[in-house]
Amino acid sequence: MSLSQEEAFARIRLLRSPNIGPVSFRQLIRRFGTAQAAIDALPDLARRGGAPYRAAPPETIAEEISQVRRARARYLFHDQPDYPPLLAELDSAPPVLTWRGDVSLAAKPCVAIVGARNASAAAVKLARDFAAALSEAGFTVVSGLARGIDGAAHRGALPATIGVIASGIDITYPPEHTALQEEVAGRGLLIAEQVPGTEPRGRHFPSRNRIIAGLASGTLVVEAAPKSGSLITARLAAEAGREVMAIPGSPLEARATGCNQLIRDGAMLVQTPDDVIELLSGFDGTPRSSFREAAPAFLFADEELADAEPADVTSLLTTAPVAVDELIRQSGEPPASVQLALLELEIAGRLTRHAGGRVSLAA
Template identity: 75%
Template sequence: MNATAAQPKPALTQDEAFARIRLLRSANIGPVSYAQLLRRFGSATQALDALPDLAKRGAKRDYRPAPVERVEREIAAARKASARYVFHDMPDYPALLAQMENAPPIITVRGDMALANKPCVAMVGARNASAAAIKLARDFARELGEGGFTVVSGLARGVDGACHEGSMPSTIGVIASGIDIAYPPQHAKLQEQIASDALLIAEEAPGTEPRGQHFPKRNRIIAGLAAGTLVVEAAKKSGSLITARLAGEAGREVMAIPGSPLEARSHGCNHLIREGAVLVQDPQDVIELLSGFDGVPRSSFRETAPAYDFMPDDMSEADPADVQGLLTTAPVPVDELIRQSGESAGAVQMALLELEIAGKLVRHAGGKVSLA
């Protein structure tokens, strides 16, 4: 959902908003396929009508979109939680997040959306953080908030909670559950304070309990909202490093606070610095780095962005290419499929879309796909 110049769009009708939620909640529809369906059919209403036929062409004959009653219950739960939906093409959808390759098409929010369009810095770190790291995170977050930045974190125990507390009310909490579910339970009061005084964001449907696969999705939102991600304290194998990697892949700054090589909880930060993250020692380092951020990060901790276009111009008219025989369970770049098949980008993407809706395709980070 890369931002592009366009003519002003008409206001979203209630029927189309409902259809968009239903489309995204339908089986095997993710951010990329959602965007491709809107592009090809012009509206979620028409895309929903086309889903069974597209699934049949992918060899799945019993496909049904998400039930209307399920979406009605979800919307009622959102209203009960005093939350609202923000769609990818609304003016207040966060601009930096919209630039992510797989930005969430719909988010639910409580609080002040203006915070997401101020300069943002993500701060993440260990759940079982040391006392020194907790104090450091709180102090950094307070100074960054006072310096005009919104601090984004994931409401986890340890470093995340300290970052929110230190930067309140200039903070955004991104959660891996529905907007109406407090997780972890120890942070129920903090989560409610963020929703009331700052900004709370969720991608999952209201009523959704957090699961393991939701946390990497949450991490990409944390990284996507901010010009840079600062890791305060993290072990070598840590969810915080996933957030840092996602920030690097998106062309954002990656920063880390160094620690003792004798402390296992510092090994992740030291590894990031060795791999090209910017070493940070005080909040002014972050402010200086991000105040002049122009889209070209100083940190070299990043991977090359995929070369393919996930939504090519010719997709609206293309017939699907025959690419299933080129796929295995090993992830392969989409642009490699285009080269090997000799077909247009639109034809390949249409074939992948049909396979995805049929439940036969998995999309991976970095523009890669594989058979399920």
């Protein structure tokens, strides 16, 4: 679709306003039709949620747009034709991305390759070789431009690679990947969700990981320790209904523990690029791995949210995360009414959203 400059500006402003995330952004657009109408409604929604509210100042958004232009980047909105189709399937898909490079790479079959930052030499070579073979087979290789496995995957796949960063589009991290990040932006595709000028923080990496998992029909973990970010990416891929794959390693090697654990829990064991190609060629949305079932979701039409009245669900919430579908069951209210009540609480800063479609009262 073609967006007017006014609507594009309003969408960026809406997303940058306090307590607005991907889920609430989409629900606001569904309910009010345009971003500007949603912005106008924010103070009343927050008041009903129990707090005052001020949207992001227009001058802040104007400066952000200038920063994006200086970085030679562009905006991509969630309902534009070039938006990555698999990523668009996520409930938490970023409503606005910034990018540099060849955006058409995201429309091709994609496979994510992730793994340890302090990877072994053998694993680095394996990641590079797998990425090269998969790119030659027509896949775009997605990774996070981190040290170790990520960097090896990008280098092996260039130019058929997408780098997803946890910082603003104009920030390089880690510093030693300055040249690699620029090469990915120049020959492949570089994507960022964060505002330009944003340095990477710990909370940004899980958000980055969901984009990596969401872009691809499958995620391959090459080497990973327990409780690593790579396992978070694998879990997010599984929740999105994508294939999860892992290369096994020696039980005597600590850096192989995460991969062996994934395989034990249902991820597909792969040993060659041909194994990955077989699993992902013609992927129809039904993974062969049984690592984890996709998170349940209650669907409702846009007009239902537009016409809904908020349900009273505050008494059912605590600071412990609970699934939205459980709130719908216990309240006995229509899904759209429960979602509207959660939206009002979120805008007021009283609700936190968690992975897997769960919510809690803000601490």
